[in-house]
Amino acid sequence: MNNAYRALWWREFVLYRRNFIGEGVLNLLLPLIFFLFLGMGFQQIVGKIDGVAYFEFLIPGMVLLTIALSAFETTSWFYATNRRNQQWQEVILMGDFPNKRSLFLSQILIGIVKSLFHGLVIFLITVFLSGASVSQINIQAFLAFVLFTAIQFSALGHIVGLYVKPGPLLGRLVIFLIFPLFIVSGIGWNISQYTPVFEKIIYWLPTYTLMHGTQSAFLKGVIQNFALIVTIVETGVIVGVAQLLTGTRDDV
């Protein structure tokens, strides 16, 4: 890791420590409230889904949602604020970066690590609150889907940050796009409960593939090979697009 990467990590840590309430706690609070609200509201009515307690069923979705929101926010705000408004990237790039790709990679990495940390916290809290068993988890598959979610949404945040100015629009994208995408992809219910047409539509959503793979790994200990392949391809495409759209500085 060269100097510039270390500098970006240092900056992230300074800001995280300073904005812990706004960035850390609030990032965790939204999925947590949602978890408790859905769980307590429907546990009595639904009882079990796919043979597991409703609270337990919610866990993989909540972890994914936390990771997605956190990764998206980290990279989108970095680029939206610093690149679009202040052209601050110019200063960073004068540092010890071999090229623009390195900055792209390091920021994606920051998004991934931060979101995985938030995901881990939510995982531990929700497992603790629900008393869910973790012995059945296919850990490799679970980690793979979780990691690909972090990569996808870090890269997506990067793309959005390149074009959207910081402000309400970024918040709206989270509330009205990412959040609903996860909801309809089956955070709180099995998508077989939808009408056949709607189910088919949901089936093709990238968020469903992630959700399906993670739920299978967590709840049944099963690795969904097809979902994993689709996820790998999707991740490659999103990261590729993000890198392409970053554009090349004339010198790199």
Added chain:
Amino acid sequence: MAVSITLRNITKKFGAVTAVNNLSFGVEHGTIFAIVGPSGCGKSTLLKIMATMLAPSQGSGYINGQNLIARPWQIRQQIGYMGQRVILDEQLTILENFVFHCKLHGLDDQEAEARILGLAERFDLMDILHELPESLAYGVRRKIQLVRTLLTQPKILLLDEPTRSLDRQTALKIWDYLKEHRSSLTIVMITSSMAEVEHVADRLIIMNRGHILVDGSVDEILYAQQPNLVLEATVRDYAEEEYRTIRDAEFVLGISRNENVYEIITKSPAAQAQIIQLFKPGNLVAFIPRRTRLADAFIHTLIQEQMIDE
């Protein structure tokens, strides 16, 4: 003397627009080199090319022995670039901005601390180190940006209007500092202050429309001009018609007015007698030829080029 910067036939095009046109020059180590010219003449583009932030469309160059096109990373590690805009991380305090910059350039913590405190003390920034940039005046932010550029002790400084918006005292402090370190430093600066160029620059180029009109030291450029190109005329009463007549005269290159004093740039000192004839009888109080300054030479050069083109 060793050469720090060599540019050969540099051209930069943005679509159909040629911002820098087949430009070549060299800058020797330890020189304070100024680039002057009217807005949009390609100065900032040229500086960005030297800073490796833009690649030239054509041409080649070396910065401290490193190829401009092949080794931008290596060049960036040896230069300090300060652009026209104030770019600070608004989320970090001034001290954190400085620390971040030092870390970006690989300075260890002890060295960074010593340099930050040294420069902050020297440029009166100690009291605001823990403030966020947004709370500070534009001039102070600009000073912070310049100090940040100096933190890494670059071998080559590329500065775009370094003292713009700074008070005179601060500007002098900065130049004192830079002059102290000039044995280990090459400075290329863009400035619109001809007084600053006269005060600090060893050499300058005057650019227009992407190419160099004049290249030389301040003395050389002034020597090449005729000595008394500017006349200061004091009139009893300002008369618009009289002013226009002088302005439109064939041998007058430019005129400016401050109350009842006209400053007239002429094509040659020989035109003075003809100019006197243009005043209304009895209105001319005093008429003094003045030593040609760099600012006059600049305007003279630009207008003459314009006339050649026409």
